[in-house]
Amino acid sequence: MIEKMTSLERARVALNRGVPDVVPVFSRDLTFPLDVVNYTTPEVCRGGPNGAYNGEKSARAVIAAQKELGHDVCVGSIWDLGLSSDAYGGITDFPEQGIPMVKVPAFGERPEKIDEMSPLDFRKDGRYPGVLKSYEIVSKEIGNRVGIAVNIEGPVTEASMMRGTEKLVFDMMIHPDIAKKIIDLATTNIKGFIKDCIEGGANWAVFLASSNDGTEILTPELMRKYSLPNITTIVEHAKKLGYPVVFHPHGIFTDPRNSQLVDESIATGIAGFQFAEKNDFKLAKEKWGSRVCILGGVDIATAILPGPVSRIEDEVKLRLKECASGGGYIVMASCSLHRKTPIPHVKAMVDATHRYGVYPLHLDG
Amino acid sequence: MGQHFMQSVLEKIKDAVVNGDMENYQTLISDALKQGHSAQKILDSMSYAMAIVGEKYAEGDYYLPQVLVSAEVFTKALEIIEPDLKKSISATSVKGKIVIGVVEGDIHDIGKKLVATLLGAAGFEVYDLGKDVRIEQFVDTAIEKNANIIGMSALMTTTMGGMEKVVKLLEEKGMKGKIKTMIGGSPITQEYAEKIGADAYGESAQKAVQVASKLMGIGVLVND
Ligand code: B12
Ligand SMILES: [Zn+2]
Numbered sequence: 001m002i003e004k005m006t007s008l009e010r011a012r013v014a015l016n017r018g019v020p021d022v023v024p025v026f027s028r029d030l031t032f033p034l035d036v037v038n039y040t041t042p043e044v045c046r047g048g049p050n051g052a053y054n055g056e057k058s059a060r061a062v063i064a065a066q067k068e069l070g071h072d073v074c075v076g077s078i079w080d081l082g083l084s085s086d087a088y089g090g091i092t093d094f095p096e097q098g099i100p101m102v103k104v105p106a107f108g109e110r111p112e113k114i115d116e117m118s119p120l121d122f123r124k125d126g127r128y129p130g131v132l133k134s135y136e137i138v139s140k141e142i143g144n145r146v147g148i149a150v151n152i153e154g155p156v157t158e159a160s161m162m163r164g165t166e167k168l169v170f171d172m173m174i175h176p177d178i179a180k181k182i183i184d185l186a187t188t189n190i191k192g193f194i195k196d197c198i199e200g201g202a203n204w205a206v207f208l209a210s211s212n213d214g215t216e217i218l219t220p221e222l223m224r225k226y227s228l229p230n231i232t233t234i235v236e237h238a239k240k241l242g243y244p245v246v247f248h249p250h251g252i253f254t255d256p257r258n259s260q261l262v263d264e265s266i267a268t269g270i271a272g273f274q275f276a277e278k279n280d281f282k283l284a285k286e287k288w289g290s291r292v293c294i295l296g297g298v299d300i301a302t303a304i305l306p307g308p309v310s311r312i313e314d315e316v317k318l319r320l321k322e323c324a325s326g327g328g329y330i331v332m333a334s335c336s337l338h339r340k341t342p343i344p345h346v347k348a349m350v351d352a353t354h355r356y357g358v359y360p361l362h363l364d365g
Numbered sequence: 366m367g368q369h370f371m372q373s374v375l376e377k378i379k380d381a382v383v384n385g386d387m388e389n390y391q392t393l394i395s396d397a398l399k400q401g402h403s404a405q406k407i408l409d410s411m412s413y414a415m416a417i418v419g420e421k422y423a424e425g426d427y428y429l430p431q432v433l434v435s436a437e438v439f440t441k442a443l444e445i446i447e448p449d450l451k452k453s454i455s456a457t458s459v460k461g462k463i464v465i466g467v468v469e470g471d472i473h474d475i476g477k478k479l480v481a482t483l484l485g486a487a488g489f490e491v492y493d494l495g496k497d498v499r500i501e502q503f504v505d506t507a508i509e510k511n512a513n514i515i516g517m518s519a520l521m522t523t524t525m526g527g528m529e530k531v532v533k534l535l536e537e538k539g540m541k542g543k544i545k546t547m548i549g550g551s552p553i554t555q556e557y558a559e560k561i562g563a564d565a566y567g568e569s570a571q572k573a574v575q576v577a578s579k580l581m582g583i584g585v586l587v588n589d
Binding site: 093095098099101102103165166169170172173174215216217218219220222255257300301305338339340 | 385387425428429430431433434437470471472474475478497521522523551552
């Protein structure tokens with residue numbers, strides 16, 4: 001019998017590839033908590049004076065969602081993808097009940113503007129001060145027992161927000177100098193944001209949300225050239241601050257055409273790799289489970305959104321069988337969680353993990 | 366070397382599109398025109414190339430950036446031959462008119478761009494409304510342009526509901542059936558298309574061409 005741990009402890013142990021008391025859950029709930037407390041999107045994301053981000057309301061939402069669902073790790077704030085672009089003069093839309101979307105990326109039309117730009121000061125610029133405020137409140141209220149992750153985009157993904165994904169891909173292929181400048185600026189900002197969030201009370205790990213850093217968007221060559229070297233830099237920076245990094249690039253990495261990239265990602269020094277949809281988790285655990293913590297596994301489109309609860313439970317049980325033995329596994333949905341995701345379905349993922357993921361595991365039969 | 370020597374300029378154009386060769390397409394097109402190839406013949410080679418690109422992507426042999434660059438070469442090359450094409454093409458040789466866009470609340474527009482490009486390459490006249498497109502805008506533009514098909518893309522389960530609203534609005538306006546609807550995007554399925562009363566579903570850009578051709582009652586062009 002393993003002694004009972006706090007959420008934070010079990011998340012730390014699992015990320016370190018150890019065996020905790022029970023498999024932890026990280027529900028990377030970026031706008032999902034807004035539904036738990038019934039806030040509108042603009043009320044939080046630009047609900048303070050002069051369109052500032054409302055840190056108090058963000059924290060209320062994050063804390064309420066954690067209390068209601070009981071997941072082991074949360075993100076320290078409500079998060080949207082427009083923050084950096086906005087800080088450099090871009091425009092983001094905030095639908096009342098929807099997910100914010102970048103309308104005009106800061107460097108969409110004039111990438112040369114980047115030469116005049118300096119790295120962001122997160123305590124002053126754009127909507128970031130409210131985000132940091134949220135981390136502080138969440139940390140003060142639940143940080144002694146719950147894991148709080150720094151959630152920030154990976155280098156290419158973050159650069160895509162400022163430039164536009166398609167334009168950035170063209171830059172990489174045709175104007176590599178422009179691509180490099182934007183991605184370097186993004187990397188500097190990511191490092192700065194990590195430091196400030198940790199000072200604000202993030203206590204678990206850095207999560208690099210990287211939908212555009214993987215083979216869903218890039219060729220393996222572009223991933224090697226523009227993403228992985230910057231991941232190395234970010235990992236070194238986070239390690240100096242005492243924090244491990246989880247990388248979440250999108251792509252089918254258990255496909256033999258791409259699997260070498262996981263080895264190369266592990267070589268950057270990451271502690272965890274979250275696989276997105278359509279990956280083979282059994283294979284992932286066998287191939288990489290001894291070198292990196294495996295995260296992910298519950299598909300959003302086919303299980304969490306449509307349900308029913310029994311289907312989500314079955315998927316959790318299957319993933320536990322494939323990945324949990326010997327520790328080093330953290331249950332997550334296949335990507336981030338957002339508004340309009342049924343709350344009982346997310347709760348089902350958390351509950352099933354905590355019910356069936358108790359070590360020593362008894363999953364057969 | 367030997368093979369290059371044998372290759373006709375039209376084959377070279379095809380290869381330039383397949384390989385996303387931004388450097389040589391202009392010279393190749395002007396060579397082809399000088400040699401007396403019609404703009405239509407050049408377009409056929411380029412369209413065939415885009416069909417190959419779509420297939421490679423569907424098979425996982427090509428990654429997205431390669432498709433985007435091929436699409437760019439195609440679009441740029443098309444601009445060069447367009448004036449000649451307009452002279453030779455009568456309205457009847459257009460396969461059909463399609464209004465396409467990403468539904469309201471959704472900014473995922475890369476898949477839609479590929480679909481629009483391949484449809485254009487296959488001979489459809491395409492009006493691309495971009496991303497985050499309002500329900501009315503789909504229907505109004507389709508009526509205004511006298512379109513045969515409305516194509517809709519959604520990448521999020523939270524936005525795909527917009528597709529059903531477009532189908533309903535067409536119905537209200539008595540246009541359902543006259544203007545066909547075709548839908549796609551990663552959360553979309555054939556089942557969903559049937560459920561909301563859309564006329565067709567396509568799982569890839571390559572399939573989109575087949576499906577649109579079928580809606581127009583024509584076979585898919587395969588030359589070579
Ligand atoms: C790249 C990406 C992004 C980029 C988009 C860049 C851009 N300009 O498009 C960025 C980073 C900006 C982004 C943002 C967000 N994203 Co996103 N993103 C993706 C990702 C990883 C890949 C999408 C893609 O471009 N694929 C490549 C293209 C070529 O494929 P495709 O679009 O499927 O198109 C093909 C076919 O579907 C078909 N097709 C497409 N359209 C049509 C139309 C017709 C008529 C036909 C016949 C066929 C057809 O043909 C295409 C070519 O073969 C997906 C994951 C996934 N598996 O889809 C998530 C995903 C779509 N995103 C998701 C989310 C949640 C978001 C955000 C909300 C995240 C956030 N933190 O804020 C925001 C959205 C904001 C908004 N309001 O829209 C979720 C949606 C979940 C859900 N609820 O359903 C996904 C599924 C990830 C996940 N697993 O959860 N994202
Ligand atoms: Zn993801």
